[in-house]
Amino acid sequence: MTPVSPDLDRRFRDAAAREHLLDVAYDLVDTPIGTLLIAATERGLCRIAYDAEPERELDRLAQEFGVRVLRSARPIDPARRQLDEYFEGKRQRFELAVDLELQAGFNRRVLRELARVPYGEVVTYGELAARSARPRAARAVGTVMNRNPLPIVLPCHRVIGANGKLVGYGGGLDRKERLLRLEGALL
Amino acid sequence: MVPMPLPPFEGFYDEHREEIYAFLLRRLGRERAEDAFQETFLRALRAYPKLRHAEHLRAWAYTIASRIAIDEHRRPRADADLPELASLDGRPAFAQLEHLADELPPTERAAVVLRYGYDLEYAEIGVALGSNATAARQAASAGIRRLRRKEPQ
Numbered sequence: 001m002t003p004v005s006p007d008l009d010r011r012f013r014d015a016a017a018r019e020h021l022l023d024v025a026y027d028l029v030d031t032p033i034g035t036l037l038i039a040a041t042e043r044g045l046c047r048i049a050y051d052a053e054p055e056r057e058l059d060r061l062a063q064e065f066g067v068r069v070l071r072s073a074r075p076i077d078p079a080r081r082q083l084d085e086y087f088e089g090k091r092q093r094f095e096l097a098v099d100l101e102l103q104a105g106f107n108r109r110v111l112r113e114l115a116r117v118p119y120g121e122v123v124t125y126g127e128l129a130a131r132s133a134r135p136r137a138a139r140a141v142g143t144v145m146n147r148n149p150l151p152i153v154l155p156c157h158r159v160i161g162a163n164g165k166l167v168g169y170g171g172g173l174d175r176k177e178r179l180l181r182l183e184g185a186l187l
Numbered sequence: 188m189v190p191m192p193l194p195p196f197e198g199f200y201d202e203h204r205e206e207i208y209a210f211l212l213r214r215l216g217r218e219r220a221e222d223a224f225q226e227t228f229l230r231a232l233r234a235y236p237k238l239r240h241a242e243h244l245r246a247w248a249y250t251i252a253s254r255i256a257i258d259e260h261r262r263p264r265a266d267a268d269l270p271e272l273a274s275l276d277g278r279p280a281f282a283q284l285e286h287l288a289d290e291l292p293p294t295e296r297a298a299v300v301l302r303y304g305y306d307l308e309y310a311e312i313g314v315a316l317g318s319n320a321t322a323a324r325q326a327a328s329a330g331i332r333r334l335r336r337k338e339p340q
């Protein structure tokens with residue numbers, strides 16, 4: 001039996017995205033801190049997942065954004081390129097559209113504020129809460145960070161405890177530390 | 188019973204692409220099979236969100252592939268001097284049959300449509316239904332008997 005050639009497979013996956021037939025395109029992207037599953041809708045990036053179990057992650061994406069979830073490299077290319085540059089220390093700001101449609105009210109406001117925290121700087125949970133107009137909601141900000149759909153691009157690794165401790169990270173504290181070292185925020 | 192939800196399209200594609208490609212290769216040869224393959228899964232993508240459950244996805248994939256294989260056959264080749272008359276037929280037999288067979292139980296319906304509408308071999312229908320040639324033949328003849336009983340006398 002002649003198998004589907006990689007070229008034919010890729011042509012189909014490209015065409016599916018080009019003809020706007022996908023609810024979600026995704027791909028796996030290798031970085032120095034592990035393989036990331038990166039997904040995007042037509043509006044922008046919608047998920048960056050560490051250590052993803054693809055099957056579970058795809059089910060989640062299908063439930064949230066629609067069943068037409070397909071691996072397709074091209075729509076993910078800009079994110080892949082910018083992340084490469086970031087990890088090489090050549091990029092400090094991401095220029096990528098993000099899809100936060102599913103984030104309601106406070107979550108969305110916090111994530112928007114988070115996006116403004118500059119490269120190489122850190123803020124506390126409390127400060128980020130204050131910038132999001134809820135100064136006493138440090139704990140709730142922690143929850144939003146923990147569920148951040150777009151780590152690295154929305155830099156929740158730059159949010160730390162009032163005592164200077166790193167506190168926690170969805171992808172594990174090791175990664176938070178590596179990202180902060182990369183940015184020169186930790187010595 | 189709660190119907191099985193549709194899997195993400197990646198799962199559907201991954202599960203069926205090889206057999207659908209093999210099927211198109213047998214029908215059309217290499218060059219046309221590649222185009223037909225792409226068209227099959229693009230068409231499936233367009234219709235996918237309208238499916239209400241995940242049953243008979245394989246038979247569904249074969250139905251789309253068969254329809255496209257027929258269109259490919261009809262498409263005039265560059266070296267043909269005459270238009271193909273078959274393409275002038277505004278209401279192809281298989282469309283009528285699909286409509287007629289609408290009320291049959293799903294397996295019988297798929298067997299009847301694939302056999303008499305798309306002219307698949309029983310062995311291929313068996314694959315499409317996840318059974319075998321014998322079961323496919325039985326399903327098709329059961330479907331035909333049922334259709335005959337419904338037919339106005």
